Amino acid sequence: MVSYAIGKKRTLRKVNPWPYIFSAPFLIAFFMFSVYPILFSFQLSAYNWNGISPVRKYVGLKNYIRLFTGDTLFMKALGNSALFVVIIVPLQLVAGVVMAYALFRFEKGRRLFQTMNFLPYITTPVAIGVIFAYMFDWNSGIVNGVLTHLGILKENYAWLHEVWSARMIVILMCLWRCAGYYMTIYLSAMLAVPQEQCEAAEIDGANSRQVFFRIILPSVRNTTVFLMITGLIGCFQLFDEPVQLYSGWSAGVSNVGGPSYSVYTVIWKFYTDAYKANNAIGYASAEAMILFVLIAILSLISFFVSNRKGDEDA
């Protein structure tokens, strides 16, 4: 690797090898275990293959065509995932930023609140699925128990068996799990905002709402972008929680996708196609590629829209 030292006169100088040596392990592993597998998956998406047989049949774009024209279940899963993203990501952001701002305003008890609310994020999503499956169980779940006790519900409601209540539970799980994480990240960003700025505004007569919208929110814009992109990606990858919701406690409805596939996500469909039902490795690769393109487009849009002023000077 030949390089010019970056100086005013662009004098040819001995290249410092250290940055390359320090970067090499990461970059090599990155290409081996992230970039290559994606390219490989992309190649496989043009084949009909069960993953084992030595024969791969080249089918060109047929997998993609079938996904978009012949596979209603895939479209349904895609729609479900999109729905979850559209509902969950904004909810998480709002919950996180509001909770963080509430905490930002007092120091007493801040760490206690932070720690308590971070606990769901630490918990294995699989376990969260099991816990929620129990809580919303038709017969012995605590939600029905409390609601009938208080007289709000006349009889037990089958939360897990109805399309929209099932979706609501999935949304609730994500919100419950991530709100504390969003709050913690937002709070650390808010604490980096110079205190004098807020105090000066308050002396000038700004109320806390104005401080929030005029000073805090613009200052944590980068954090919002970061959380939005990672939230988007995480939400499109939703798998653990809905799967456990329908395979654990409430074995009565043990089926794929919940009531009429209402919580069947893209990754769930992908997993079923690739490893569970029919070993359609090529077909599932095409599904993964569609999801990949979708996520890439959405991330890039949110990245460029909000980073036009580009302030990282790397």
Add this chain to the structure above:
Amino acid sequence: MKRSNHPGQVLAYILLGLISILSVFPFYMIFSMGTYKTADLMRGLPLIPSNYFVENVKTALSHNLLGSYANSIMISAAAVVLALITSCGIGYALAKFRFLGKKLFYTLVLIGMMLPTQISVIGYMIEMRTMKLTGTYMSLLCTWIAHPFSAFFMAQFMKTGVPSEMLESARIDGCSEPGILIRIVLPCILPGLATMATLIWLWSWNSYLLPLIAINKPAMYTIPLMVANLAAAYSTDYGAQMCSLALATLPILILFICGSKVFIRGLTAGAIKG
């Protein structure tokens, strides 16, 4: 901002308190239910712990709970070490050097942060098979060697947390570059290291899809796989099921509560500015 008797603040306190209770309540539920005999569990709301805890623990331990724990601890520890080594390297390069290709490397890290790991899983698993690593823990660990988020985080942390003058004077004193990284840069960013280590530990500990595909021997199960199989293992013994769930989740929670001070300080040190 000291107006502690402001009605809005009291309301905020109450709301935060309620939200926090909601955050913790399910944990209390599983713990409390884990102390019940299954037959009693169905009779009412199991809010007060009962007296069947020891029996349930015995049942849980007989299903390789400890083994899964050991597996998960081993894998997560290795993942943390691997990810931190590579990301400290590239983080140092990106934060403190000017070199040709820096912009490209940085862009690669940013793009990497946007690549969802689950999407490459098919190609990755076939790659593992070609490398004869199927069914070994290496097939789980390879995904952690290059962790773009961690690299990004380290670069940010080193950029702000390590004064460049210190590096210059060490260079003048004849310290080698790896020596500078280990003896000067790393001690400066200990809170960042601790925070990143915690996050990687958590993500690796909780990951489900990849172990589900890669690991097929029950003796090699990680905690999420074990939890997912609880229902099958004790299909009717809900008390034992909940008890195992409690045992599988609570120790990590307690560990986190003990270390939360360092973890939150690391986040607050201004590293995540996205």
